[in-house]
Each structure stands twice: as C-alpha cells, then as structure tokens.
Amino acid sequence: MVKIAPYGTWASPISPADAAAAGGGLQWVDLHDGQVWWAESLPEQGGRVALSRVDADGRVRQVLGAPWNVRNRVHEYGGRPWTVVRTGAGDQVAFTHWDDQRVYLVAADDPAAEPVPISPEPAVRHGYRYADLMPGPDGQVWCVRERVTGPARTDVRRELVALPCSGAAAVDEDAVLVLTASHHFMTGPKISPDGRHAAWIGWNHPAMPWDGTELCVAEIGEGGVFGPHRVVAGGAREAVCQVEWDGPESLLALTDPDGWWNLYRVGLDGSARNLAPCQEELGGPMWKLGNRWFASLGQGRHVVLRAGRLAVLDEASATVTDVAVDLPVWQANLAVADGVVVGAASGPTTEAAVVRLDLATGELTALTGQPAHLPDPAYLPLPQERWFSGPDGEAIPAYVYPPHNPDFAAPEGELPPYVVHVHGGPTGRWSAVLDVDVAFFTSRGIGVVAVNYGGSTGYGRAFRERLREQWGVVDVRDCAAVAEALAAEGSADPRRLAVRGGSAGGWTSAASMTSVRTYRCGTIMYPILDLAGWTGAGGETHDFESRYVEGLVGVLPQAAARYQERSPAHRVDQLAGPVLLLQGLEDEICPPEQADRFVAALAGRGIPHAYLTFEGEQHGFRRAETIQAALAAELSFYGQVLGFEPADVPRLELRR
Structure with missing residues (x-):
C-alpha cells in the first residue's frame, strides 16, 4: 500500500553505503591478443584502481591485487596507466603505480610474479609521473613523462620518453630515452606500421586541449630519437583529440575545423578529408590522455x-x-x-x-556484473531529456529526475523540493546513465535536474564557447533558468530549490548562491572560489589548468575587475542562503586553501553552514567512507534548510 508522506521524508532502501558501493568506475578498457583488459576503481579499498582481464576460459581475473594501484597523476586527472608489451621474456604488463608514480613491469600470465620498476626513483616524491603508456619498438614502453622542476604547482615540464623493459632506467636515469619535447602538453606517441614515423598531439598554454591542438608527425631517427616534427592538422582554433595510424602514409584523426569533432583522413603532407561530414560530436574533451572515441573496423568502416x-x-x-x-x-x-x-x-x-x-x-x-548492492530498479529514476529556453532564447539541454518511490506519494497539492546538479569541467557534460547519488535523493522525494549549461560538450564548438569569458554568468544563468522553469510549470516548489556541484560545478554552485536568488541553499564540493588564486600566478592550482581561466573569464591584468567581481570568495556577504562545503585535503586541482578562506569569512555572519574535510581524498571522492559521509551530510543539510526531516541519516551540525 502506498503511504502518504511529505517530500523528503520518504523511507528509501537506497542507503549512502549503496551509493558508495556503486561509486567506483570502469576505465581504460582494451584488447590484447583477443583478451579483454580493464582498470577499475574500488571504493571499498580506499579507491584503489585494480587491473583485471578475462582469461581464455572466460573467467575474470584481477591481474594486480593490493597494494598495487594502477593510476597516475599526469595533468592531475591521470592518463592511460597500463599497456601490454612483448619482450624476450613473454608478454609483460607495464603500469603506473599511484604511491610512487613509477612505471612497473610484471609478467602478464604469471599470477605469482612480482612487479619490478622500470623507471627511475625521483629525488622528490612524485617527482616523475608517467601516462599514456603504449608499446614502443625494441622492448620499450613509450609514454608521456612529467617532471617536477620546482616547488610551485606549475613547476612541471613534459617530454615523450622511452623506458627500456630491461629495467636499466630503474637504476640509471640516463637510460631513459627522451624522444622529443615539442609542446608544453603532449599525448603519448604512436609508431607508424612501418616503424619510420611517430605521431602525437601537442598544445601550449593558454590553450586547453579542446581549444586548439596540433597533430605532429616526425621521422624516427638513429637511436630512436625523433627528428624535427611537422604539423599536419590542428591549429589555434582546431582541436585534434585522437589520432591513429591508417597505414604508413596516412592517419585517422578526430578534429573540428568546421566546429564539430568529425573523423578525417590526414596525409603526411597535411592533406585532410572529412570521411562523413556531420554536425555531430564524434570526439570529446581530452581531460585524460589516452581516450579513444573511435576504432577502425577495416574496409572503410x-x-x-x-x-x-x-x-x-x-x-x-x-x-x-x-x-x-x-x-x-x-x-x-x-x-x-x-x-x-x-x-x-x-x-x-x-x-x-x-x-x-x-x-x-x-x-x-x-x-x-552489476554491483552487489545495486538498488532495486523499481526505485531508480528514469531521466527525462528536455530542452529549456534561456533568458535570451538559447536552448539549454537538461535531464530531469522527478521524485520516485513506488512505496510513497506526497500529500495532495505539495510540490517537491528540487536540486539542480551542475557537472564539472566546466568543459564536461551529464549523460543519461545510472547515478546512485541521484537515486539516493529521488527515492526520498527530492527531485534532481542535471543541466548541460552553455560550455558543455556534445553540442559543438559554438555551444561550448558560449562560456568563453562568461564563466560565472552563462553557467549560473542557464542553471537558474532551468530551475525557475520547473517551478513555473508546477513541477518544483519555487521556495525549495537547491544547487549542488563539484569542482567547476562547485564554482557554479557558489557563484549561484552569491549572485542570484533562485536557490534556498547550495552544496559546494571541492570548488574553485577565488579566480585570482586559481591561476599560475595565484599558485592555487595545478599546471594543466593554470591558465584555463584566461579563456573562461579573461586575461589578466585587463580582466582583474571581472575576476574580483565574479569570485564567490569576494561575495560572501551576498550569500542567498545556507551552504555546505565538502573538501578533500589532498586536492591539488582545487586545494583546500580556498574553501578554508571562504568558511573563515562566513564565521559570525549568521548564515547557517557546515564544512566537512576528508583526509586522503584528492579531487573528487573515491573512498567508500567519504562518499557515505558526504551524502548523509547533504541530505541532512537539505532537510534542515528546506523543511523536512530525513528518515535515516544523522543530523548535521550547522554553524552560524
């Protein structure tokens, strides 16, 4: 029998522990000799990334057990962390280990084998980092290497290097072969089928890899070092995001000279042909090195x-x-x-x-299979893909998740609270896949809407560049327009709207709470809060994104007033309501300094707030206990501010 109870108070079988159990992630799937391999994050093991494969008998086997953690911090977001190489000793797995960031080698088919390092031990912890691993010639592993050159977060240099599988470089740093260093940022090099050329993608500050990159080709010279490179595709306003060889004389590349990532055949002379022109995104943003949006089937398919x-x-x-x-x-x-x-x-x-x-x-x-604690499908919300109209008539895509629980209904006439979820990036997007965090809220009677605001990917360069110099304006406006539209149509209670997001989504949540009056409260997770600090000069973020804000907000010093005006850190006195801040203490992308200052500025202002920090967490939460604590706190926070009593979480203490 369906029970009648106010929104937000519904009893749900989806617990914070269920959300944490589903909070891992498959990544870096690949094939080797017909066998499928992949990496997977394990929240119950502190977020350790394990490497697994399907053996010839069809059984799943974990190749690397604890404590091995197949992850790296190149660009701080990491890149492809493993590959299989053929050596005189048979197939070997090369992988990066999180704890020391070194590259290790282990026999692929011997479960008892112990990994051995093949990269040198740096003088400082994590002083060398490697990503985008792939087999090179003559028993080598080719990859990108980051070198820490000083104390600042931006003191980083990169080269394309070859590591000998013999292990010589583990004891002699001079055994590392530097192949080239064409740009400040590069993808791992790929060797042509005839072994004569290498191809890679490079770009320099202030561009991000979705702004403009260059597809480089070079001859492989004596001793394996690359000769001078030539650019065969890409440019300041064209972003190549993936390249593969299509024979010894041509390449296949995803690039966007016409504003959409399409697949091109590119000759070594720079000639290029779009293989299927369409206003569709067949590629995506290179947040991590090594993604593959296409693969060739042969015979022109x-x-x-x-x-x-x-x-x-x-x-x-x-x-x-x-x-x-x-x-x-x-x-x-x-x-x-x-x-x-x-x-x-x-x-x-x-x-x-x-x-x-x-x-x-x-x-x-x-x-x-699916996680053991995957909720009953009856309690999972189905997204409604919708388009909303912004204040200037622009279309805003979003996914709406109304409250849903087969055991409960709300009293007649009551409208539900709604939370606007803001994705990160901001050059990212929300997709219609299961997110147990969302189900955690909707099954308790709280609606969620995920907005792909201007700046999101998947809709072409023009839509992505709506955010250019408008961060803190377009994103805030688009999210508010969707929330207000749901309220106007009678789907959401206009007095009980909230906003939540992490990283760049945390920025938009904080910017929303300090610039519009749409929301009663906001959850701000591992955020950017002070634009001036979140630059190379400010020293409060990492090298990869240290000049990102030049495109998102403007170039300093000309845009200094804009930096000050939009930063939530300088608008604490304009907060529209209570806030909950959640922060990892080892975050190098959005370090805790900014959240610390923001909370210190809140003290004594009479605005209810809470600030939870988590030891051992970097950017985004990976540990099961963190995910559980954060969700429970968020639900209690909404209950206290939006006027309902959640059924099954401890009460979060709010300060003023």
Whole structure:
C-alpha cells in the first residue's frame, strides 16, 4: 500500500553505503591478443584502481591485487596507466603505480610474479609521473613523462620518453630515452606500421586541449630519437583529440575545423578529408590522455561515439549510423578485433559494465556484473531529456529526475523540493546513465535536474564557447533558468530549490548562491572560489589548468575587475542562503586553501553552514567512507534548510 508522506521524508532502501558501493568506475578498457583488459576503481579499498582481464576460459581475473594501484597523476586527472608489451621474456604488463608514480613491469600470465620498476626513483616524491603508456619498438614502453622542476604547482615540464623493459632506467636515469619535447602538453606517441614515423598531439598554454591542438608527425631517427616534427592538422582554433595510424602514409584523426569533432583522413603532407561530414560530436574533451572515441573496423568502416552513443561510420556512404544496443552510453575506451567491439557501457538503470558487441550478429555480452548492492530498479529514476529556453532564447539541454518511490506519494497539492546538479569541467557534460547519488535523493522525494549549461560538450564548438569569458554568468544563468522553469510549470516548489556541484560545478554552485536568488541553499564540493588564486600566478592550482581561466573569464591584468567581481570568495556577504562545503585535503586541482578562506569569512555572519574535510581524498571522492559521509551530510543539510526531516541519516551540525 502506498503511504502518504511529505517530500523528503520518504523511507528509501537506497542507503549512502549503496551509493558508495556503486561509486567506483570502469576505465581504460582494451584488447590484447583477443583478451579483454580493464582498470577499475574500488571504493571499498580506499579507491584503489585494480587491473583485471578475462582469461581464455572466460573467467575474470584481477591481474594486480593490493597494494598495487594502477593510476597516475599526469595533468592531475591521470592518463592511460597500463599497456601490454612483448619482450624476450613473454608478454609483460607495464603500469603506473599511484604511491610512487613509477612505471612497473610484471609478467602478464604469471599470477605469482612480482612487479619490478622500470623507471627511475625521483629525488622528490612524485617527482616523475608517467601516462599514456603504449608499446614502443625494441622492448620499450613509450609514454608521456612529467617532471617536477620546482616547488610551485606549475613547476612541471613534459617530454615523450622511452623506458627500456630491461629495467636499466630503474637504476640509471640516463637510460631513459627522451624522444622529443615539442609542446608544453603532449599525448603519448604512436609508431607508424612501418616503424619510420611517430605521431602525437601537442598544445601550449593558454590553450586547453579542446581549444586548439596540433597533430605532429616526425621521422624516427638513429637511436630512436625523433627528428624535427611537422604539423599536419590542428591549429589555434582546431582541436585534434585522437589520432591513429591508417597505414604508413596516412592517419585517422578526430578534429573540428568546421566546429564539430568529425573523423578525417590526414596525409603526411597535411592533406585532410572529412570521411562523413556531420554536425555531430564524434570526439570529446581530452581531460585524460589516452581516450579513444573511435576504432577502425577495416574496409572503410569505423566504430565511433556520437556524443557517447555507439555508431558505425561508413566511408563509402559518408554516413554515421547508430548501433541499437541495450546499454546506450559508451565510454571513450573503444577497442575492436575481427568485427567485435569492446568497451564500457551503461544505461539509465545499469552501472557501467565491460561489454563485448559482435557487430555481425548484434549480440551484446556483459563480461562484468552489476554491483552487489545495486538498488532495486523499481526505485531508480528514469531521466527525462528536455530542452529549456534561456533568458535570451538559447536552448539549454537538461535531464530531469522527478521524485520516485513506488512505496510513497506526497500529500495532495505539495510540490517537491528540487536540486539542480551542475557537472564539472566546466568543459564536461551529464549523460543519461545510472547515478546512485541521484537515486539516493529521488527515492526520498527530492527531485534532481542535471543541466548541460552553455560550455558543455556534445553540442559543438559554438555551444561550448558560449562560456568563453562568461564563466560565472552563462553557467549560473542557464542553471537558474532551468530551475525557475520547473517551478513555473508546477513541477518544483519555487521556495525549495537547491544547487549542488563539484569542482567547476562547485564554482557554479557558489557563484549561484552569491549572485542570484533562485536557490534556498547550495552544496559546494571541492570548488574553485577565488579566480585570482586559481591561476599560475595565484599558485592555487595545478599546471594543466593554470591558465584555463584566461579563456573562461579573461586575461589578466585587463580582466582583474571581472575576476574580483565574479569570485564567490569576494561575495560572501551576498550569500542567498545556507551552504555546505565538502573538501578533500589532498586536492591539488582545487586545494583546500580556498574553501578554508571562504568558511573563515562566513564565521559570525549568521548564515547557517557546515564544512566537512576528508583526509586522503584528492579531487573528487573515491573512498567508500567519504562518499557515505558526504551524502548523509547533504541530505541532512537539505532537510534542515528546506523543511523536512530525513528518515535515516544523522543530523548535521550547522554553524552560524
């Protein structure tokens, strides 16, 4: 029998522990000799990233158990952390280990083998970092190396290097072969089929990799060092995001000279042809090094991701055709062999699974199961994909998740509270996949709407660049417009709207609470709060994003007034209501200094607030106990501010 109870008070079978159990993540799926390999974050093991594979008998085996943590901090977001190389001793797995950031080698087929380092031990902790690993010639591992050159967060230099699998570099730093250093930022190099050339993508400050990059090609000289490079695609207003060799004389590249990431064939002479022109995003932003949005099937056919949906591009007909599958959203980790596609895919009620798709038969096989504590589908919300109109008539895409619990209904006439979820990046996007955090709220009678505000990816360069010099304006305005539209149509209670987000989403949440009066309260997670500090000169962020704000806000010193005016750190006196701040204490991207100052400025102002910090957490929360504590605190916070009593979480203490 359905019970009648106010929104926010519904009893839910989805606990914070369930959300934490589903809070891991599959990543870096690949194929080696027909076998599927992948990495996976394990919240119950402190967020350790394990490496697993499917053996020939079809059983899943963890290749590297604790304490090995297959992760790296290149660009602080990390990059492809493993590869399989063939050596005289057989197949070996090369991988980066989080604790010391060194590269290790271990026998692929010997479960008893112990990893041994093949990169040197740096003089300072994490002084060398490696990512985008791939096999090189002559028993080498090719990769990107970051070197810490000084005490500042921006004191970092990068080279493309070769590490000998012999282990010589582990004891002799001179054994590391520096291949080239063409740009301040680079992807790992890829060798041509004939072994004569290498190709990679490079870019320099102040560009971000979705602004402008260059596709570089160089001959491989004597001793393996690259000769002078030439740029064959890309530029200041063109962003190549993936490159693969298509034979010894040509490349396949995802790039966007016409404003959309399409697939091109690029000759070594710089000639380029769009294989299927379309106003569709077949690529994405390079937040991590090593993503793959396309893979070649042969005979002029390629699997691609059309804004996350699997499709096949056919050169002969110049078409891109969706592939109908039960799991519609795929990660950018595509690999193919003999007409079979492998990757990580998910759906609105399904966590990501490693899957194999036979394109000839359409058979989709899940190689990994769902989490043991996955909630009953009856309690999971189904997203409603909608478009809203902004104040200037621009279209704003969003996913709406109304309150949903088969055991409860609200009293007649009551409107539900709603939380606006702001994704990070801001060059990111929300996709319609299962998020147990969202279900945690909707099953208790709290609506959620995830907004792909101007600046989000998946809608072309023009939409992405709506945020150029408008961060803190367009994002705030778009999110508020969606919240207010839901209230105007009678879907949400206009007096009980909240905003939440992490990283850049934390910025927008804080900027919203200090510039508009749409929301009663806000949850601000590992945020940017002071624009001047979040620059290379300010010293409060890492090298990769240290000049990001020049495009998002403006160039200093000309835009200094804009930096001051928009920063929530300088607008604490204009807060519209209570705030909850959540912060990892080892965060190098959005360090705790900014949140510390913001909370200190709140003291004594009479605004209810709470500030929770978490030891051992970097940017984003990975540990099960952190995820549980953060969700429980957030629910209690909403209950106290929006006027309901949650059923099953401890009361969060709010200060004034």
